[in-house]
Amino acid sequence: MALPTEEMKTKAEVYHGDEICREKLNLLLAEIxxxxxxxxASQEIEEYGFVKAVGLVWLKHRKKAExxxxxxxxxxxxxxxxxxxxxxxxRKLRGVKAKEFLNVWVKLSEIHVDDGDAxxxxxxxxxxxxxxxxxxxxxxxxVSAFE
Numbered sequence: 001m002a003l004p005t006e007e008m009k010t011k012a013e014v015y016h017g018d019e020i021c022r023e024k025l026n027l028l029l030a031e032i033x034x035x036x037x038x039x040x041a042s043q044e045i046e047e048y049g050f051v052k053a054v055g056l057v058w059l060k061h062r063k064k065a066e067x068x069x070x071x072x073x074x075x076x077x078x079x080x081x082x083x084x085x086x087x088x089x090x091r092k093l094r095g096v097k098a099k100e101f102l103n104v105w106v107k108l109s110e111i112h113v114d115d116g117d118a119x120x121x122x123x124x125x126x127x128x129x130x131x132x133x134x135x136x137x138x139x140x141x142x143v144s145a146f147e
Contacts, residue, residue: 004049004058004082012049012056021048021059028057033088034113035129037146043067043077058082070145073100075108088113098131100139109134113143 004012015021025048026036039045039059047060059081067075078095085091089112097105110132127143 004051004056008051008056009049011053012051014047014049016047018044018046021045024048024050025057025059028085032085034090034111035143035146038111039077055084055086056082057085070141071100073098073139073141076105106133106137108132 013024015024022039022045025039025045028050029036029038043065044062045059046062048058050057061077061079061081064079065077067077069075076097076099078097081093081095083090083093089110091110093109093111096108098108099105108131111129112132113129114127128140129143129146130138130140132138
């Protein structure tokens, strides 16, 4: 899904302007348990939309942007980014790519944070955020790298 349909927009909370869009996005990320550093601060958000009933969220940016994150990974954001959100997870992600080492861009399709209860990890273990591709490749980083 590249852009939400007009029908979907009628069911959405839609905001315009970087300040309010960033505020709403950060509230949503906190609500679902993901770090607010997933979207670069230097990237101006023109529109934020959220359809709570289905978890659909979208962002419109003035232009494409890149952000360097943990371990020399570069993330690219298209002018429209959309996804479905749920607790600790972003799925069906569109408009985001990453590259590392070989300088090959790979589309990302899902992001999730370990909820801390899974896998028998000790409570003191650092939370990890995992990025998945449509072909099943994944890479995990400490959540602290995105805060």
